Amino acid sequence: MNVNGLSGLNELLNELLSLLSMQHFLQNQVSIPLIQPIIDLLLSMPFVGYLVALILWKPMFALLIFPGLGTLMAVLLFIIWFERKLTARIQWRKGPVEILRQAGGVIQALADGMRYFFQEVIVHRDAHKPYFLQFPILIFIPVLLPLLFIPAGSIVGIESPYSLAIAVALISLIPVFIVAIGWASNSRYAYIGTIREAFMYFAYEIPFILAVISMILLYGTADMVEIVEKQNIPGIFLNPVAAFIFFLTTVMATSRLPFEIPEADQEIAFGPFVEYSGIMFGLVMTITYEKMYILALLMSVLFLGGGNGPDIPLLGNLSGVLWLFVKAMAIMVLLSFLRSIYARLRLDQALRLSWNTLMKISLLSLAIGIVANIAFGLGW
């Protein structure tokens, strides 16, 4: 090998090392003026400093803290408790109350999760064992990946001109995994639930994608960072029809009532997930809640202006995070609220509603998207 080749390798190595250096992380750091002294103190420590710099590096912050893993877990623990509590309140009951009584049983979901950990995972004889155990874990790929594309103010995991399209494509993968789970379970209830899931999947996916496309046409871009920047007027006022379609298909996609058809605990006992027990049940049970979180984030980005909001100087970059979080939580609370009001529709009613009415309105929303793009001069 000649000298030039060696130096080229050296340069490549140096470049790689500089990518992993603390300076590189600090260039693109999340700034939080409120706790800046503490961050400075931690950064000056030898090993902890590197870790803190890594976590506060914006892509890593998006992956680990918001909208990634940390917030997802916190939201899961909160929303499951909140849904039970809200439903109980509307139905004149009390809801979970005994665990951490002072705070109204707020860590009930955590306690349930711990209980799942110590329960036996039963794999029944007819199940396809490898798939039965793999899919609940593999399903986290399409659940967690879309979170990286969602911008929270200036914090975004991966910036891409096709981020919205990629996120929607990944979200559309989730029902495929649920159908696979139902197939691997190989039982009658799971079969019925899987068929229902497949029917619902086709029914809601087309209006859902049409609503998203109408928003892409409206903003003239599929880059979510740009979409948020262009929303001086929130998208819900620019295209209320698309917002309505998106909300309704979200209700269908996360199998909330009144479209809780695939799970339907009273008639087919959680449908595709009927055979699971222990921590595996804990994993599959949370899928719909995770999906709800992603779709709520996506809806607040598309229709409510994402991280836009009054700037709070003390929070620095976290200001956008806070606004996006508040908007997403508001949507999730609304979705939980529907549960206590509506009864479940029959499969044929839901399919008729979806293929007939929603399809028509979603085509209308496409037209509104094109007209609004021209009328407001949002450009391409």
Place this chain on the structure above:
Amino acid sequence: MIKIKTPKLKTLESIKLHLDALFTGAKEAIKPGTITIEYPRERRKLPDNFRGYILFSPERCKSCWQCSFVCPANAIKMELASNNRYYPSIDYAKCIFCHFCIDTCPVTALKPTKIHDVVYKDLEEMYTPTELMVKPPKIVREEEVTVEYVMDGDIILKKSKELDELFPEIEPHVEIKEHSVCIDPESCIACGICEHSCPVEAITRETIGQERHLRIDIEKCYGCGICVRSCPMHVLKLVRIREEKA
């Protein structure tokens, strides 16, 4: 064949109904009309005639067996005490809490309470002998609030700090003084069952010549009615003691 079609709502009407449902839900979420009582910490205020655990005061009991006879579930058994009197004991595994025994007791020896949460380890323990019926069972009261349902169009929960009294004061029965008499001495076969059955030895048999006579000591007889029930010829009867006689 009559075919019933599904009712078709106009779009506006159905939107109005949806909004109605959402509004009602929101109203309940903000200000719920809860009716749940958190039992160990709150206790419902019970009426004074609540049918609960039964207490017994032996000094009033005159061993008339009325409670045992009336019990529809056969839960009350009369047990011989050391003073040669029979006192009731209740098997709570059988008791249906109808409180017929309390209603029928002529001397208010059985008393109702509002205790309804007694725990037993097994079925044998549920048999409560007379000694245990005298004192109320040990109860732990954790509640700080007493809750009362008020039906005022809608159900309203009324909460108060004062604790409910579990042992209501009940007025004793106005005692009807009775004694037993023989209404048809000619039918008496002088079998002597009444004499043996009398707990206070008020009945004696005398032989005058060839005839035997019953003599009932009105002073001693307190009208328990055991002899009336045991007489095979049904010639004994309870009659009221007249006021002027008393």
